[in-house]
Amino acid sequence: MDDRMMKAVLFDRYGGPDVLYVGRAPRPEPARGEVLVRVRAFSVNGGELAARSGRLRLLTGRRFPQRTGLDFTGEVAALGAGVTRMTVGDRVWGVLGRTSGFGSAAEYVAVPAERIGRVPEGLDLVEAAALPVATTAVTALRDKAGLRRGERLLVRGAAGGVGNAAVQLGRAYGAEVTAIARAANLDFVRGLGAHRAVDRRSARPSDLGRFDVVLDTAGTDLRAFRRLLNPGGRMVTIAFDLDRPVSSLGSIAASGVHGRGRVRFFSGDPTQGHFDDLARHVVEGKLSPAVDRVFPLEETAAAHRALEAGGVRGKYVVSVA
Known part of the structure; x- marks a missing residue:
C-alpha cells in the first residue's frame, strides 16, 4: 500500500449524509511549525x-472532492x-483553525x-474526542461573558456538544444553571x-425568568x-439561523445599538492556551466527556445522520483506528 496516501472521509457533491464516503487522499507532510497527528x-x-x-x-x-471533520x-x-x-x-487533541x-x-x-494540546493521562482518546469543542464553552462563559459565582446562567441546547x-462548567464556576x-x-x-432543566418544546422564553448570562447554541429567537x-x-x-441568516445576524448587530444587553457572537478558534485550560478542567474534575455513541470511520455518514435527527446527549464520536 502506498504510504503517501491515507483513508479520509470525502464527498463529491453537496447533499445529505449519503454523499459521504471513505476514499483515499494524500497523506499530509508537516510544514514548518506544524505537527503531523495520527488521528x-x-x-x-x-x-x-x-x-x-x-x-x-x-x-x-464548488471544488470537489471536499473533506469533513473539525476536531480530533x-x-x-x-x-x-x-x-x-x-x-x-504525545497524546494530543486539537481543532482545525478557521483558515484550515x-x-x-x-x-x-x-x-x-x-x-x-496534550490529552490528560488516563483519558481514553476516543472518549476525549468529545471534548475539544468544550474549549468553545470555556471561551464563551469565562472570556466573553465573564460568568461570576452566584450569577444565573441559562444554557440553550444544553444536551449538545458545547451545551453539555x-x-x-457553569456549575463549576459557581453559577445557578438553568438548562x-x-x-x-x-x-x-x-x-x-x-439546577433546573426545562423542556424546550413546552417552555416559552417569557416564562423562564431573568438571567445574568445566556449562552445560546441554536441561533434562533435571539431577541x-x-x-x-x-x-x-x-x-x-x-x-446564527442558517434558514434566516439576514434576520439572525441583523438581530445580533442591532443588539449592540439598543435594547437590553448586547449579543456577543463568536466561533471557536482555540489555541494552545485553551487546550491547556481544557486539560486542567478535566484533571480538576470540573469537566467530563459525554459520549452518546461511537461510530467506526466507515459509518461517518450514519453519525451525520444521527446528529441531523436531533436528540444527541453530548457528542457523536467517530473512531478512526
Whole structure:
C-alpha cells in the first residue's frame, strides 16, 4: 500500500449524509511549525453538517472532492521544523483553525503546533474526542461573558456538544444553571449539574425568568432570549439561523445599538492556551466527556445522520483506528 496516501472521509457533491464516503487522499507532510497527528477519533459538529449540505457553499466553494471533520484526538506522528514543545508519541487533541477548513476525518492531519494540546493521562482518546469543542464553552462563559459565582446562567441546547460542557462548567464556576433541552434529555442535563432543566418544546422564553448570562447554541429567537437578561446581563451565541441568516445576524448587530444587553457572537478558534485550560478542567474534575455513541470511520455518514435527527446527549464520536 502506498504510504503517501491515507483513508479520509470525502464527498463529491453537496447533499445529505449519503454523499459521504471513505476514499483515499494524500497523506499530509508537516510544514514548518506544524505537527503531523495520527488521528484516533473525531466528533461530528453542526458546522460540518451545514458545509456538507451546501449551506455554506459561499465559503466552501464548488471544488470537489471536499473533506469533513473539525476536531480530533490522536498521537503525534512527526514534527515539522521548529517544533520543540511536542515529541513523537504525545497524546494530543486539537481543532482545525478557521483558515484550515475541514479535514480531520482522516487517518492523519497536519496542524500548526499552537492548535493542539496534550490529552490528560488516563483519558481514553476516543472518549476525549468529545471534548475539544468544550474549549468553545470555556471561551464563551469565562472570556466573553465573564460568568461570576452566584450569577444565573441559562444554557440553550444544553444536551449538545458545547451545551453539555457549558452546564458542567457553569456549575463549576459557581453559577445557578438553568438548562434547556428536549424532554428526553432533561435527566441527562440534571446529571451534568443543572439546577433546573426545562423542556424546550413546552417552555416559552417569557416564562423562564431573568438571567445574568445566556449562552445560546441554536441561533434562533435571539431577541426573545435577549429580553431575559438582567441589567448588566450578557448573552453569547455561537450560532446564527442558517434558514434566516439576514434576520439572525441583523438581530445580533442591532443588539449592540439598543435594547437590553448586547449579543456577543463568536466561533471557536482555540489555541494552545485553551487546550491547556481544557486539560486542567478535566484533571480538576470540573469537566467530563459525554459520549452518546461511537461510530467506526466507515459509518461517518450514519453519525451525520444521527446528529441531523436531533436528540444527541453530548457528542457523536467517530473512531478512526
